[in-house]
Amino acid sequence: MSERKEAQALLRLLTWMSPAFPVGAFAYSGGLERAVADDLVRDAATLRQWIKASLEHGAGWNDAVLLAEAHRGFEDCAALADLADLAAALSxxxxxxxxxxxxxxxxxxxxxAWPHDVLERLGSAVAYPVAIGAVSAAHSIALEPALIGYLHASASQSVSAAIRLSVIGQREGVEILAALEEPIERLAPLAASAGLAGLGTATVMADIETMRHETQHTRLFRS
Structure with missing residues (x-):
């Protein structure tokens, strides 16, 4: 790949993973709001553990594996449709x-804004990691950088939600993101090579909290 193409791929990845990209991720906490209400997450230490567990053993891990599969199969319409169904079913x-x-x-x-026929292959009802994986591949963004960008954005969104919930301040948020660099760097190649057989979670309490959030009376987030 030429230097210009590499720079272009990097710019697109940074744009798509930016908090300013209009996907509305700020409206969701992935169950974190309920975990705060139940005192499972109450400070920087418990928040870091919560995010790390999700990335290594929870929804974050499954999302990374699904992203990798979509990246590899971005030209296969049938494979993308099957993957989209699987991703939705795993919720x-x-x-x-x-x-x-x-x-x-x-x-x-x-x-x-970046026209490509992969958008037509994906349709409209597609899980977030599947969409990112396929579109990233279509625009020549390598798999591991795409995974690192996605996992970092997911961690950053949780940190942002925790700041809005008054669990931590901005300085502690930065420290958490710094501490999560090593796990994210380690997880990216693992997810890239895991395949669908690598799907699976072991974060039962986090899953329960996402369900309990559905009946939470007062809340800031939609999940």
Whole structure:
């Protein structure tokens, strides 16, 4: 790949993973809001553990594996459709299902600023990691950088949600992101090579919290 193409790929990845990209991720906490209400996440230490567990053993891990599969199969319409169905079925709660589909649809709509026929192959009702994986591959963004960008954006969104919930301040948020660099760097190649056989989670409490959030009376977030 030429230097110009590499720079172009990097710029697009940074844009798509930016908090300013119009996908509406700021409206979701992935169950974190309920975990705060239940005192499972109450400070920087417990927040870091919560995010790390999600990335290594929870929804973050499954999303990374799904992203990798979509990246590899971005030219195969049937494979993408099957993957989209699987990604939706793996959602642990109604809110998690709504979240990933809403983010996926918003991402694909905004990504039309960079026209490519992969957008037609994906359709409109596609889970967020599947959309990002396929579109990233179509625009020559290498798999591991795409995974690192996605995992970092996911961690950053959780940190941002925790700041809004008054669990931590901005300085602690930066420290958490610094501490998560090593896990993210380690997880990217693992997810890239895991395949669908590597799907699976072991974060039962996090899944329960996403379900409990559905009946939470007062809340800031949609999940």
């Amino acid at each position: 642990s709660s109604r809110e998690r299902h709504a979240e990933t589909l809403a983010l996926g649809a918003a991402f694909l709509q905004a990504a039309r």
